[in-house]
Amino acid sequence: MGKYVLKKLVCSLLIVAFLFTQLTISLAQTTNFSGSKSGSPKSKPAESKPIPSEQAIDAEFAFYSGDFAKAGSLFAAFAKMKDKDFALWNNQRGSIYLAVGDYKQALSAFLDAYYLMNDTSAFSHLESRAVSLTGEEREKAYKGDPYERVYNSFYVALLLEQEHDYDNALAAVKNGILCDSDVEGGLYKSDVTLLYLLAARLEALRNNPSMSDEYFQKAQEAYLVSYPMNRGVVSDEQGKLNLLSKKQKELEKLLSKQTPPAPKKDEKGMKEGQIASKGPVQNFSSKGKDDNATSFPKKSKEVLAFEVEIQALETAITTLTGIRTENNKQISAEILKQVVDISNNVLFVVELGRGPVKYPIGQYGQIVIFTSKPFKANNVIIVTDKKDSFDQHKTILYNDTFYQASTRGGRLMDGILKGKAEFKQTTTEISYQLSQISRQMSDQANRLQQQAAYCGTGGAAAAGAAYAAVGIAIISLAFAIGSAMANPAADVRHWSLLPAEVRVIPMKLSMGQHHIQIQVSDVSNNLIPELNKEFDVNIQEGDNIIIKRIIE
Amino acid sequence: MKSMMKQIQLKILIVILSLSTFGCASPYLLMKQKPTLKLQPNEGVVLFSCKFFNKDKSDKKNVFTATGLTLQEVNQYKAYGEKSCFLIPYPNENYIKQDDLFLFSLKLPRGTYKMTSLNGLLRSFFATQYFVAVNKLFDVAPGRISYAGRVGIGFFVSGGQQIHETQIEDKFEEDQGRFKNGYPALQNRTIVNDLIY
Numbered sequence: 228m229g230k231y232v233l234k235k236l237v238c239s240l241l242i243v244a245f246l247f248t249q250l251t252i253s254l255a256q257t258t259n260f261s262g263s264k265s266g267s268p269k270s271k272p273a274e275s276k277p278i279p280s281e282q283a284i285d286a287e288f289a290f291y292s293g294d295f296a297k298a299g300s301l302f303a304a305f306a307k308m309k310d311k312d313f314a315l316w317n318n319q320r321g322s323i324y325l326a327v328g329d330y331k332q333a334l335s336a337f338l339d340a341y342y343l344m345n346d347t348s349a350f351s352h353l354e355s356r357a358v359s360l361t362g363e364e365r366e367k368a369y370k371g372d373p374y375e376r377v378y379n380s381f382y383v384a385l386l387l388e389q390e391h392d393y394d395n396a397l398a399a400v401k402n403g404i405l406c407d408s409d410v411e412g413g414l415y416k417s418d419v420t421l422l423y424l425l426a427a428r429l430e431a432l433r434n435n436p437s438m439s440d441e442y443f444q445k446a447q448e449a450y451l452v453s454y455p456m457n458r459g460v461v462s463d464e465q466g467k468l469n470l471l472s473k474k475q476k477e478l479e480k481l482l483s484k485q486t487p488p489a490p491k492k493d494e495k496g497m498k499e500g501q502i503a504s505k506g507p508v509q510n511f512s513s514k515g516k517d518d519n520a521t522s523f524p525k526k527s528k529e530v531l532a533f534e535v536e537i538q539a540l541e542t543a544i545t546t547l548t549g550i551r552t553e554n555n556k557q558i559s560a561e562i563l564k565q566v567v568d569i570s571n572n573v574l575f576v577v578e579l580g581r582g583p584v585k586y587p588i589g590q591y592g593q594i595v596i597f598t599s600k601p602f603k604a605n606n607v608i609i610v611t612d613k614k615d616s617f618d619q620h621k622t623i624l625y626n627d628t629f630y631q632a633s634t635r636g637g638r639l640m641d642g643i644l645k646g647k648a649e650f651k652q653t654t655t656e657i658s659y660q661l662s663q664i665s666r667q668m669s670d671q672a673n674r675l676q677q678q679a680a681y682c683g684t685g686g687a688a689a690a691g692a693a694y695a696a697v698g699i700a701i702i703s704l705a706f707a708i709g710s711a712m713a714n715p716a717a718d719v720r721h722w723s724l725l726p727a728e729v730r731v732i733p734m735k736l737s738m739g740q741h742h743i744q745i746q747v748s749d750v751s752n753n754l755i756p757e758l759n760k761e762f763d764v765n766i767q768e769g770d771n772i773i774i775k776r777i778i779e
Numbered sequence: 780m781k782s783m784m785k786q787i788q789l790k791i792l793i794v795i796l797s798l799s800t801f802g803c804a805s806p807y808l809l810m811k812q813k814p815t816l817k818l819q820p821n822e823g824v825v826l827f828s829c830k831f832f833n834k835d836k837s838d839k840k841n842v843f844t845a846t847g848l849t850l851q852e853v854n855q856y857k858a859y860g861e862k863s864c865f866l867i868p869y870p871n872e873n874y875i876k877q878d879d880l881f882l883f884s885l886k887l888p889r890g891t892y893k894m895t896s897l898n899g900l901l902r903s904f905f906a907t908q909y910f911v912a913v914n915k916l917f918d919v920a921p922g923r924i925s926y927a928g929r930v931g932i933g934f935f936v937s938g939g940q941q942i943h944e945t946q947i948e949d950k951f952e953e954d955q956g957r958f959k960n961g962y963p964a965l966q967n968r969t970i971v972n973d974l975i976y
Contacts, residue, residue, distance in 0.1 A: 280856045281854060281856050281857045282856075283856045284854045284855075284856055284857075284890065284891075288889065288920075292920075363858065365858070584853075584891075584916065584976075585855065586853050586855075586893060586916065587859055588893075588914050591859070592859035596914075598915075598916060598976050599976065600916075600918075600976045601974055601976060716858065716859035717859075719855045720855050720856070721855060723855065
């Protein structure tokens with residue numbers, strides 16, 4: 228009887244497990260293309276067999292090995308599907324068109340990506356699935372990290388400027404600035420110098436000098452903050468500012484707990500005044516220590532410890548700001564003026580290396596990190612008509628995408644993924660523990676059954692233990708299924724054809740044909756002949772943008 | 780009858796062994812006695828050296844014996860994939876005693892890979908199994924033999940716990956000679972410098 232029930236239970240479990248797997252597969256299939264269910268009346272029949280998106284990696288390899296035709300055709304095929312990765316495919320296509328010098332197609336591709344990346348409602352139905360426990364983050368539509376949106380806006384603006392559409396170019400720049408301000412760290416907000424410089428130039432071209440000056444001022448500030456000499460200090464300072472903010476909030480919480488239930492009117496007023504005077508970041512300052520002492524008869528040890536920590540942090544921040552101010556004195560921002568000077572009718576843009584690579588780490592791939600592949604090109608000299616040379620001193624340097632990618636702060640999604648990973652870990656452990664208990668109970672049931680066979684007693688106890696073991700096994704299986712269905716893997720889709728560094732050389736060239744040579748050398752100033760380029764350009768009236776990619 | 784039973788037992792043993800090694804493979808293509816190197820059209824080779832040292836006792840040699848490594852393909856267009864564990868069949872054969880250096884060679888299909896960890900035996904106070912997390916990327920190009928650098932791993936004890944730090948060094952000139960001299964299959968082949976990142 229017992230064996231019969233056991234067999235039935237095992238069969239039922241197998242059926243349940245099978246149904247669960249089918250359900251997960253069908254759920255995954257529904258969001259494969261365009262977020263619509265396959266076979267729904269709206270979906271069109273496939274004209275040709277779609278290429279699996281996994282093969283997009285072939286297009287990346289083709290691009291970096293110089294086979295732009297193959298890379299372009301593959302990404303174009305993916306873009307045709309108009310799926311949730313439409314913006315990604317178009318950003319990649321845009322980079323390929325830029326590399327071959329087809330600016331019109333590049334603009335069209337970047338604009339396609341631009342509209343989707345800045346449309347919060349597009350593919351929004353996929354987002355709820357992505358944040359669910361069983362969903363995967365990569366199921367949502369690609370809209371890019373802030374740094375990717377910044378560079379998309381930058382290229383759109385640059386290419387619109389090339390077409391002398393200054394109003395729309397300025398709109399794209401402003402959008403980029405807005406995307407850049409969408410970061411956690413206050414000091415890293417709006418530190419993309421090129422965007423502000425472009426805005427200043429466009430305002431100058433639109434005959435709006437006051438706005439141009441304003442943007443130029445911000446460009447200078449961004450340049451100083453992101454200058455290599457300051458990066459370590461800024462990072463340290465930002466870290467301390469974050470910590471200070473955290474400590475202030477903790478102190479605030481602690482003080483609110485310790486505040487007497489009915490404070491006197493004047494005491495309350497004094498406290499509010501203190502907070503207001505410190506600005507948005509420094510809500511609590513150690514400077515208000517004496518005033519607080521009058522408000523509270525006796526401070527707890529915890530409060531005193533917090534105040535000491537806050538004071539130490541404030542001192543450290545002041546020191547770091549001082550170091551940054553001293554560093555700034557050694558940095559010349561003169562070159563920036565050349566971009567805003569509209570008598571320089573050519574902006575020569577040189578792109579070097581590979582952009583940041585985003586990849587997952589952690590037990591379940593729930594943590595995202597960036598790395599960058601080293602590249603040889605270090606010094607770039609532009610020679611025009613074999614006479615005028617534009618070296619590092621005439622170049623705006625230090626616009627590296629890796630710095631922008633790695634200083635954008637944590638994402639909201641990271642918290643969700645952390646939660647999913649913890650759930651997966653916990654359920655796996657519970658499932659394991661329960662399966663161990665179930666096994667032990669099953670062994671015990673077997674022993675009791677043997678005992679019953681020999682002695683004729685204990686049969687009921689054996690059956691009871693067997694049922695309990697099966698019950699625990701079912702719970703264990705449920706936990707195991709739950710664990711298997713939880714998907715904390717982070718989304719690592721990224722614009723992998725972005726360059727590592729964007730350099731801008733403003734220059735003045737007369738209208739007509741010019742011969743250009745790009746000489747590339749490594750960090751020891753040894754020429755790298757295979758990376759040199761030589762070509763002719765036709766300079767036209769108004770603004771001219773020349774973009775060249777050095778691929779290695 | 781007895782011989783049949785033995786045959787069945789042998790078959791069962793083979794099945795169990797192959798099942799137990801499922802997921803682990805040995806891409807260890809370079810052997811001192813192997814004179815040639817055969818690659819499929821989509822395959823490439825990655826070479827790198829490893830220096831393991833004890834930061835607390837710098838004079839101590841042979842602190843770690845690598846017995847395997849874990850790799851994972853990095854493809855942003857694919858779902859998070861499985862890690863593959865690769866066994867090193869003869870760890871001592873790839874260890875250069877006078878330089879206290881391990882030489883690694885891997886034959887892999889084209890792609891970008893993450894070296895997740897190096898696994899082996901750590902000789903500190905007691906010899907213990909240890910997983911050295913690396914989390915660095917390298918590229919494999921078809922038909923190319925590339926040098927990915929020297930992975931330096933320093934072990935030390937901090938807060939009562941055994942930890943390590945990893946650094947990548949470009950020792951192309953030095954290591955190229957070691958690989959070419961050590962393995963006859965590489966003697967007439969071009970090695971490209973493409974560092975792990």
